[in-house]
Amino acid sequence: MYIFIINPIAGNGKAKRIFSQIKETKQYHKINKKVFVTKYNGHAEEIAKKIVDFPSIKVLIVISGDGTLHEVINGMKEKRHLPIAFIPGGSGNDFARGNQIMKNPLHIFQSIIEDENASPYWIGTFHFNGTKRHFVNSIGIGFDAEVAKCANESVMKKWLNTIGLGRLIYLFALIKTLFRFKLFDVELGLDGKRYHYKKCLMVLAGNHQYIGGGLKILPDATIQEKYFSVLIIHGVSKRKILALFATVLWGGHTKFPGVSILKAEELNIKQIKLNRPIYYQVDGETAIFKACTITKEDKPIQIMGTKYQVKSAND
Numbered sequence: 001m002y003i004f005i006i007n008p009i010a011g012n013g014k015a016k017r018i019f020s021q022i023k024e025t026k027q028y029h030k031i032n033k034k035v036f037v038t039k040y041n042g043h044a045e046e047i048a049k050k051i052v053d054f055p056s057i058k059v060l061i062v063i064s065g066d067g068t069l070h071e072v073i074n075g076m077k078e079k080r081h082l083p084i085a086f087i088p089g090g091s092g093n094d095f096a097r098g099n100q101i102m103k104n105p106l107h108i109f110q111s112i113i114e115d116e117n118a119s120p121y122w123i124g125t126f127h128f129n130g131t132k133r134h135f136v137n138s139i140g141i142g143f144d145a146e147v148a149k150c151a152n153e154s155v156m157k158k159w160l161n162t163i164g165l166g167r168l169i170y171l172f173a174l175i176k177t178l179f180r181f182k183l184f185d186v187e188l189g190l191d192g193k194r195y196h197y198k199k200c201l202m203v204l205a206g207n208h209q210y211i212g213g214g215l216k217i218l219p220d221a222t223i224q225e226k227y228f229s230v231l232i233i234h235g236v237s238k239r240k241i242l243a244l245f246a247t248v249l250w251g252g253h254t255k256f257p258g259v260s261i262l263k264a265e266e267l268n269i270k271q272i273k274l275n276r277p278i279y280y281q282v283d284g285e286t287a288i289f290k291a292c293t294i295t296k297e298d299k300p301i302q303i304m305g306t307k308y309q310v311k312s313a314n315d
Ligand SMILES: Nc1ncnc2c1ncn2[C@@H]1O[C@H](COP(=O)(O)OP(=O)(O)OP(=O)(O)O)[C@@H](O)[C@H]1O
Pocket: 007, 008, 009, 010, 011, 012, 038, 039, 040, 041, 042, 043, 044, 064, 065, 066, 067, 068, 069, 071, 089, 090, 091, 092, 093, 094, 284, 285
């Protein structure tokens, strides 16, 4: 059985429009299926929890933005061997970009029906206060989280999505956040080694290259089982930050002094010194930061409709 999970509000209705196109195809009418449409925040996680025990599921087809995919992965718990096909219908769609998922939604759907091959993808896990959650794209503390928060809360996001320019919201949010953001000091543990960074802009651990609707923030990141790439931007003046982000599009920011990219199997974000709350983002959704440990899951999820070749951790 094919399971569809659709977020009708993703991309200001883009995911819903994609599903309408799929419903008109011959293949859709031929397959045995069950369709779930999310009704509120957190609903996709509840749906995933309920359905993973259904017998004879062939694939979970998620048509949404990255936030809903994040919920589905977390709802699947230990049943993550079930293949997932992600049809991007959000505004940022970094998961699809990072996984080289085909651009045309009807081609993705056709490939899911005709080709049962799936590619492995190693998600990340973050632990805090005794809870364990997973992320598909990245977890970031500081500037990127405040940009994501600003974009998610902006009324312009809806409007830009309507005219097909949803990705631009991250550029507007970046400029707005730049003026009010306060740099912070942080203590990190990377595979047991301690690091202190002063005047930090952000710390980001990612499973693939992209954030913010196509910014190549981790140009060397590859999809593999062992390591994340960890980016730390520190000691950079505000004047240089805009120039730095202008070069992120092609990965040129890595040449700036104060930009460090490391690889780690385990990242502890211990203490942040700042006299106001600081935000983190996980797959684009934001909350107030608490100390946490980030690791990589050793069993991969299975993604259909991708074009990438997995590189070994030793490459
Ligand atoms: N019917 C609904 N009404 C309100 N919120 C919903 C509904 N269904 C899902 N959500 C929530 O919408 C949020 C955003 O979803 P999603 O990430 O899929 O789309 P998006 O924000 O348009 O895309 P992107 O993350 O690429 O910007 C998620 O947190 C999800 O829980």
